[in-house]
Amino acid sequence: xxxxxxxxxxxxxxxxxxxxxxxxxxxxxxxxxxxxxxxxxxxxxxxxxxxxxxxxxxxxxxxxxxxxxxxxxxxxxxxxxxxxxxxxxxxxxxxxxxxxxxxxxxxxxxxxxxxxxxxxxxxxxxxxxxxxxxxxxxxxxxxxxxxxxxxxxxxxxxxxxxxxxx
Amino acid sequence: xxxxxxxxxxxxxxxxxxxxxxxxxxxxxxxxxxxxxxxxxxxxxxxxxxxxxxxxxxxxxxxxxxxxxxxxxxxxxxxxxxxxxxxxxxxxxxxxxxxxxxxxxxxxxxxxxxxxxxxxxxxxxxxxxxxxxxxxxxxxxxxxxxxxxxxxxxxxxxxxxxxxxx
Numbered sequence: 001x002x003x004x005x006x007x008x009x010x011x012x013x014x015x016x017x018x019x020x021x022x023x024x025x026x027x028x029x030x031x032x033x034x035x036x037x038x039x040x041x042x043x044x045x046x047x048x049x050x051x052x053x054x055x056x057x058x059x060x061x062x063x064x065x066x067x068x069x070x071x072x073x074x075x076x077x078x079x080x081x082x083x084x085x086x087x088x089x090x091x092x093x094x095x096x097x098x099x100x101x102x103x104x105x106x107x108x109x110x111x112x113x114x115x116x117x118x119x120x121x122x123x124x125x126x127x128x129x130x131x132x133x134x135x136x137x138x139x140x141x142x143x144x145x146x147x148x149x150x151x152x153x154x155x156x157x158x159x160x161x162x163x164x165x166x
Numbered sequence: 167x168x169x170x171x172x173x174x175x176x177x178x179x180x181x182x183x184x185x186x187x188x189x190x191x192x193x194x195x196x197x198x199x200x201x202x203x204x205x206x207x208x209x210x211x212x213x214x215x216x217x218x219x220x221x222x223x224x225x226x227x228x229x230x231x232x233x234x235x236x237x238x239x240x241x242x243x244x245x246x247x248x249x250x251x252x253x254x255x256x257x258x259x260x261x262x263x264x265x266x267x268x269x270x271x272x273x274x275x276x277x278x279x280x281x282x283x284x285x286x287x288x289x290x291x292x293x294x295x296x297x298x299x300x301x302x303x304x305x306x307x308x309x310x311x312x313x314x315x316x317x318x319x320x321x322x323x324x325x326x327x328x329x330x331x332x
Contacts, residue, residue, distance in 0.1 A: 022222065022224070022305075023224075024224055024226065024303070028226070031225075031294075032227070032294040034228075035227055035228050035230070035294065036225050036226065036227045036228070036294065036295075037225070037226040037227075038223055038224075038225055039223060039224040039225070039226070040221075040223050041221055041222070041223065041310065042222055042223060042224060043222040045219060045220040045221065045222055045307075047219075047220060048214060048219065053211060053213075053214065054211040054213060054220035054307070055206075055207055055211065056188065056207070056208055056209040056211055056248060056285070056307060057204055057205060057206050057207065057208060058188070058189075058190055058204075058205040058208060059197075059202050059203070059204055059205070060190065060194070060202065060203040060205070061198070061201055061202045061203075062200075062201050062202070064201075082222060084250075084252070084305050086250070086252060086254070088252070117305075119222070128197075128198040128201065128202065129202075137190070139188075139250050139283075139305055141211075141220070141222060141307055144207065
């Protein structure tokens with residue numbers, strides 16, 4: 001049996017238990033002699049546990065197609081992980097709160113608006129980024145350093161995402 | 167009198183004295199069950215000096231027009247600063263090596279290919295990002311924390327960028 005995972009539009013408040021939504025807002029600072037709006041400190045970068053440091057990568061993902069089957073979640077116990085889409089298309093974010101591996105009904109799914117990025121806080125369970133169009137690139141900021149920073153968990157029951165929200 | 171600053175296409179080797187070029191290459195790792203190419207560790211993030219931490223921002227810049235006058239450079243002595251263009255257009259990068267404030271003829275100018283980002287290493291003199299089209303957004307990763315992390319220097323002689331390379 002598979003349970004359906006229904007997607008919600010990504011919003012900062014709903015995402016708070018999992019991390020940060022990286023997006024512009026209405027109260028930037030003005031810098032560079034008036035040339036630039038700065039939207040400051042949009043993500044809590046957690047990278048220094050046990051001698052680690054922040055690391056920056058590019059990821060390029062192949063798309064998935066509906067229905068999307070969710071069987072595994074992963075977490076990074078020692079650091080946050082931010083994904084900012086360079087492709088400017090919506091992508092799917094699947095998460096569950098940090099702690100014990102989640103029951104399937106504790107898993108949440110979001111669809112971004114195409115300009116939003118996300119930052120998973122350390123320990124937050126998540127699926128790898130689910131892109132909907134060809135060759136999507138992401139800027140990723142996470143942690144490099146000593147220690148085991150990757151756990152994977154197979155859900156007791158697969159979830160299926162059937163479609164985008166209406 | 168103004169000196170002309172001639173732009174060169176941005177390439178990793180030529181940029182090495184100043185920092186990292188953030189771009190894809192031909193030897194990614196394959197992760198996420200084959201779904202994703204990972205271009206790993208593209209920038210040396212320097213953020214932890216004196217109790218600091220990495221910070222993530224969005225910058226939105228107004229464009230500049232040729233001829234572009236370069237009068238000031240800045241540096242961040244305590245951390246690196248990465249700029250990744252979400253707008254996917256070329257932008258202009260102006261730099262000089264870390265150390266004493268530079269003579270005007272030690273300043274270098276580069277034009278990106280529209281997909282490249284840059285990471286200035288700590289102490290590297292640089293102009294703020296120079297965008298050529300309206301409303302350019304950048305993902306910025308730098309350092310937050312105690313201590314003075316901003317110096318500005320007025321060049322002894324202004325530089326002028328007249329045009330893009332042919």
